[in-house]
Amino acid sequence: MDELEFRRRIMSDPKERSSEIVDAIKADNANSKFAEDALELDAHIAKAMAVDVPEDLVDRILFNQTSYSEYNVVRPSFARRAMATAASVAFVFGLLVGQVNWGNILVPPAQASIADIAIKHVMDEKPFVGRIDENVPSSQISAKMMPFDHKLGTHFPYHVYYLNHCGFGSENALHMVFQGEKGKVTLFLTSMPTKQAVDFVQQGMAGIVEPMGNASLILVGEEGENVAKIAENIANIIKPMS
Template identity: 85%
Template sequence: MDELEFRRRIMSDPKERDGDIVEAIKADSANGKFAEDVLELDAHIAKAMAVDVPEDLVDRILFHQTSHSESNVIRPTFAKRAMATAASIAFVFGLLVGQVNWGNIVLPPAHASIEDIAIKHVMAEKPFVTGIDENVPSSQINAKMMPFDHQFEVNFPYHVYYLNHCGFGDTNALHMVFQGEKGKVTLFFTSMPSKQTVDFEQQGMAGVVEPIGNTSLILVGEDGENVANIAENIANIIKPMS
């Protein structure tokens, strides 16, 4: 299922979760985020449409009809005003769903640090990549590396469970999940530059940012994973494309 078909189906029924939809969500984290955002908007719209009906509404309608027969002046009823307001809210939300780039909303803003972006991205996408094992070959990894003008000069030395491109702050990144020395490690390779190597620990995870020319290699693993050692091994086999 392509992205347009996925978005069309989610927009038509935000609660739909058949086999194709579930597979599309697992295959691309952006799809999962989009589905969650549309579902949340659907809940907001439903709340906006849930207008409390006044107890004297019938009397007001009858009074309006009586008054209408005596005057040609048309005055909006409470119910009409309420429905118009709800419809306006629904219309605005519909425009937002169609026009806003949700990937840039759910990810941290551009001024956030690389390590903050990486941690939040890992936390957000963890439910969608857990249990996936695509057994990605090195040839496919290098194909995904091409937009960043870098390649692995030898086969990637770890088993790769998941591989894709993703939004990363205000740019894009290669997103990979592979088997580290103790557990699964998430790798981001992005054109966002970094000035120096940075080790960090957040939310029970350990990470490292390794500058490679004008690009950055970011690894995030479980606490206790020697991500610095893995980053050094990987950085040594990444070379600029000639």
């Protein structure tokens, strides 16, 4: 189960603890923290919405209706007070939502650079994908590239440990982890465009963003990895569909 699917299921049901969810929580501290935050928020909401009904509710409603029909005097009815209480509950709920660290739930803001998004994605998923070796064949890589209007023109020259689709900022991306010269390298192919090639070094990692038509190819490896050379090798074998 990838990070996006895990978070979607926890947000829809914070109390779900299927075998897949439990495994994902055990495998990643970030997943465990996310599940705890979701449960805490769910408990706050339940507490805020727990409004006790007065025992004399029926009598008070009947009294208000009678008073209005006999004297045509406008009084604040219990229903109006209940609506006011509900509005207060909604306001409290809004405050609770404001206190949640949504940075762990939402993708980075739209103005974040492609490099920033890539680095955060690699850091967040490193504990999970670091233990996987799917030995992915080139045919499967081409199939995963199809939604981005690209395919492999020949055999992929590196051992691929992991391959999937993922959320990438406001777009989707192909997410691949393969063996570089010094260590594992993460590749993203996304429909988020870029105008020019960009090299970057952040948090002990080196990366490059390469424009590829209306898409972008992003590589992130350990600092010292020659990602520019790897990007050149890969860019030569990735072809547009048409």
